[in-house]
Amino acid sequence: MMHHSPQRLSVLAVSVLVALSACSTVRQTTTSTSGTSTSNTSPSISAETTAKARTILKEAGLRMSTDATKAYSYDPPGSLNTNDKPIEFQKKRTFAFPTAGISFSNEFDGARLNDVRMVDDSTFIGVLAPENAPVNYSAWYAFKVWSAKAPAKVSAKTIRLTLTYLEARHRYVPKLSRKPSADWHSWKTIDSAAYKVHYDSAGRETTSATLRLAVNADTLWVSGHELFTSNDFEAWSANLAKLPFVKKSVLGTSSLGKPLIRLDIAEAAPNAPCVVIVSRQHPPEHTGTLALLPFVETLAGDTPLAKEFRQKFRVFVAPCMNPDGVDGGHWRHNAHGVDLNRDWNNFNQPEPRSVRDALLKMRDSLKTRFVFGVDFHTTQHDIFYTVSNPPMNTARDSAEYMRNPAYKQYNAASQERSKFVETWLERTQALFPTYQVTISDSPRTPNGATSGRWFDRELLAPSLTYEVGDETDRELIRQIGVGSAKVLMEMLLKQ
Ligand SMILES: [Zn+2]
The missing domain is CATH 2.60.40.3120 (Immunoglobulin-like)
Known part of the structure; x- marks a missing residue:
């Protein structure tokens, strides 16, 4: 099995991957x-x-x-x-x-x-x-x-x-x-x-x-990384929920019965367009969390930009989707031994199912329009996995999308979604000239079983997987988390 060749954003040609997995690139040892x-x-x-x-x-x-x-x-x-x-x-x-x-x-x-x-x-x-x-x-x-x-x-x-x-x-x-x-x-x-x-x-x-x-x-x-357990997610979430417009609730329960945290940044109307943020499907991936925390804090921040953003947009956050795996010191799976980021088609596991149910309820009952979806992970190098278009590259994908009632709408808007993500990455890159923003096409699990593909397919949201390197400088991770959140707010407000 080959692994992908990341390309600089400036090339903008998205590589076709042979590898099947996000957060699993092979380290180039020197x-x-x-x-x-x-x-x-x-x-x-x-x-x-x-x-x-x-x-x-x-x-x-x-x-x-x-x-x-x-x-x-x-x-x-x-x-x-x-x-x-x-x-x-x-x-x-x-x-x-x-x-x-x-x-x-x-x-x-x-x-x-x-x-x-x-x-x-x-x-x-x-x-x-x-x-x-x-x-x-x-x-x-x-x-x-x-x-x-x-x-x-x-x-x-x-x-x-x-x-x-x-x-x-x-x-x-x-x-x-x-x-x-x-x-x-x-x-x-x-x-x-x-x-x-x-x-x-x-x-x-x-x-x-x-x-x-x-x-x-x-x-x-x-x-292996700085420790950040489900208790730390609880404490961080509770602290954020002290803000009057942040609501903390429980999405559902994990395989072992732990609460799955949900945060809503909810100043705009209940059916306002929404940004979706999830993380920690994979237990050890703490540097993804080190980007998620400042990203969410920036959206909830006390700046004119964030205040204007929150008048028009809501934010849904599931910061710790696999508390059993995190607290159990697992390498990859939940307490049922399953990779949660391969379950977004089958939904056999309670953790992705809880997130799916909450989001589909918003889509179907409130007619919420989802404007962006991001899933924070850790891999060996910093990389942003995008969802390529056209989405159908195999007969299996094609059949799946044809069955989807939202297919026509999906197909029509797919180029627009891609462009949004590319522009977001370009503008984030411009903020950090010394940092190499690397993008690659999202690995193609045969049945679109990752969160990013599900956000794209079912929520029709521009989406990507935000992968932070194992050893990336922690202060730089924070700065990019803040900067990329600002770029997102600016872009959404200009739409
Ligand atoms: Zn991962």
Whole structure:
């Protein structure tokens, strides 16, 4: 399976994708070695340690994949079947090693650490496994570690921890915090000298990476991205809902019964044209949230532009569509083992169904016109996935659209919708000359099973998937979130 070639916006020719999945692009590694260390100062893992890990993992009844090609960078088989699948709930526990004076724990929301083994009193192996498999390349981890022996802030014991993934490659650069909060400033990316990704002979990340960590009695949190759980979404939403024109309600419940948050920015008439914003269908995708928060805050802002916008337009926000996956530290799926962004045709899962029902109620009862739809995600590079036109590129698509009563209207307006999204991207690019806005045609799931395609098809809304890179500078993400929201308001007001 090939992956796409992103193009600069200035080219404006939209590439045809072969890849089938959003948020799953393959990292272009610049480091290609034959599995040897790329830096003298980086921690390394010896053949002896690797062998020992294999023995330990085998004794623990765990397999360590040695084949990095088993990591899916696109939809793995069965992704489009969105019926419930069994998942393995992670056992919550503290892994204590008294002889080394070191403890690890996954006992918090968002954590993922399936097992730990001690090699010697300063060398450990952490085992990470997904909620179910096959699953694509999104190997999440988050845990905390402390030393019972070392006094806090006085001295620290240095340990080496090798993260080993079953059926996946290492992906996220570790973020560290001694005092985590919902604010990304409370986290810091690990020092590059204390972090080594192991590569295979083709230059791809292998199934392991080694971290050197300074551990003392003051708990150290280690995570693939800054942690932002369903509680943080609740707190952020409740805070925003203090504004008189923001209403917070419950869309429905998740697979495990958690509330699905709905926010309405509702100053205009109930049937006013509406912008739709959704996010976090995929649990680890926090940088998408780092764009969504300032985007929504800007639409709800105290500026003349936002005030004028809110007199004419409403905004519907489902900021956390997969709270079970987020809090469970899942790699990709909900508690029913399903990729929610492949369920927008079948609607087998309660989370997309709740959003669909609310939006169709607005469309059908209030005759709401939807003027824009955006779904925030994270991938390895910043990219905006647009919905190409004409939409019908396969017989299957064609049959689907022909069945849709809105087909004629859809087809007539499709070019206009494309143009709107392109102009929005051009103008956002103009605000950030040093930032490369990359666009690509939305991956073509065979039955249009992504949110973006559903917004386009059923709501007739110009729509796109807003993908933020794993390691994009957090302040830049915020600025682009603010800037792109301003551009959207300006464009909608001029229509
Ligand atoms: Zn995603």
